[in-house]
Amino acid sequence: MERESQAAALRTRWERVAGLAALAALYDRLEDMTGIVGGLRERVADLRARGYYFGRGWEEQTAALQEQWSGQREDAVGILEQERAVLESTAQDIESLLQRATRNPALFDTADSRLSAFEQRVNEAERRVTGSFDQTQQDVSLLQREIARAADLLDLLESASFRLYPQEHGFAACKAEWLPKGNEPIEGILFLTDSRLLFEQRQKMVTKKVLFIATEKKLVQELLWQAPIGGIEVLEIQDKKKFLAARKEFLTLRMEGGDGPPEVLLNLRGTDNEEWARLIRRAGEGQLAAEQHDAETLSPQQEAAEGKASSEEQASLPTKCPSCGAALPTIYRGMQQITCEYCGTLINIE
Structure with a gap:
């Protein structure tokens, strides 16, 4: 009875590991990435059409990721095929060993050890394949989150x-x-x-x-x-x-x-x-x-000039009401209009 139980446990474990050895999940992951990367440009274009003003460099980033992924996908598929071929060959040997172990209990320990080593080899194969595009996937995921937040923002503003x-x-x-x-x-x-x-x-x-x-x-x-x-x-x-x-x-x-x-x-x-x-x-x-999506990269000299222009613009803001001459309340960045507290005149802030 114990022998049958051990054999059944080994067989169940082997079926699980053998299923992973085909690396089918990695093929699906590569296809998913291809679809996601290919759709980034359209998602950004949709946000621009809806009026999203920020996300500087998104267009260039999506183009770079598409070009980068094209080469990386080819490399990943090559590694995947190599790893799968090695695993399939090893799997045949383990399958034969398990069949012999059902007839010869003395082989149970050997089969268990080989199965553990094979499981580790499957994990190493997965890491080797994913390691070829991990950084790109992280970059894509980050950009996806930023795009999703922008889309949610526009939905909230529209409603x-x-x-x-x-x-x-x-x-x-x-x-x-x-x-x-x-x-x-x-x-x-x-x-x-x-x-x-x-x-x-x-x-x-x-x-x-x-x-x-x-x-x-x-x-x-x-x-x-x-x-x-x-x-x-x-x-x-x-x-x-x-x-x-x-x-x-x-x-x-x-x-x-x-x-x-x-x-x-x-x-x-x-x-x-x-x-x-x-x-x-x-x-x-x-x-x-x-x-802003159309913002230019400024040199230190240009940044200093921009800061000076901003200070001059702040200094040129109105301080007195054009109607009654009374002092106006403090004008803060972001204000579009201000009301005179004395005569009620509404003053537009350029």
Whole structure:
């Protein structure tokens, strides 16, 4: 009985390993990569057609990846065929040994040892094949994630209750909770553009209950506050993790020049608060312009000239109301218009 059990265990193990030895999963992986790489250019073109303004270098990157993958795929297939031929030859020997072991229990240990060595050889073959294109696959995966985030952003903007300014472009968005002091958390979407930070409530609210059970809900969608990117200061970045609960990514911001509260506490969902703090600071400093898809690479001298021009542009901003002469409130980067607090004149900021 023990002999039959050992033989059955060896046979089951062999069937599993022999299935892997064909390396069929690697052929599928190569075909999947070919399809993904081939579709990158079209996905980028679709984003451009929808108005996505950032993603500098994506077109050049997709072209380079396609050319790179063409050669790497050929090399990977060559390695794959070599490895498969070696494994098939070895597999025949092990199959013969297992058949003899069923008749001669003294061969069980030998068969077990050969099977372990063969399994290791299969793993080495897989690593050798994937090692020929691992870096390219990582680059493709990174670009895929960036493209997917851009597509999600455009979807959210297209369904938003507000519209961007004519020269404003969306850069990032994430699900978030705004936690107003003394009130219930408000679910929504946090948007970052090259001009503003905005929070739009998108929350299903209960409108009818029966025996304390919600039977009807409606979607509440409304822009609750916005602030120019130059008027935002990151005050605190905090992570909170409770036992068996998801980690919460809190971000505390001070805002000036907008129509929201002077300070907000946000719980970001499905993203990293440190990354968002970095994005908000970069936006406030005007660094997002370097990521525009048509941005040029500047030399140190050109960067210095750009900085000087930006300072001169900031200095030329209006400080007095053209109608009544009263001093205007502080103008922050990202503002498109400002209202005189004394006479109510609306002044466009060029």
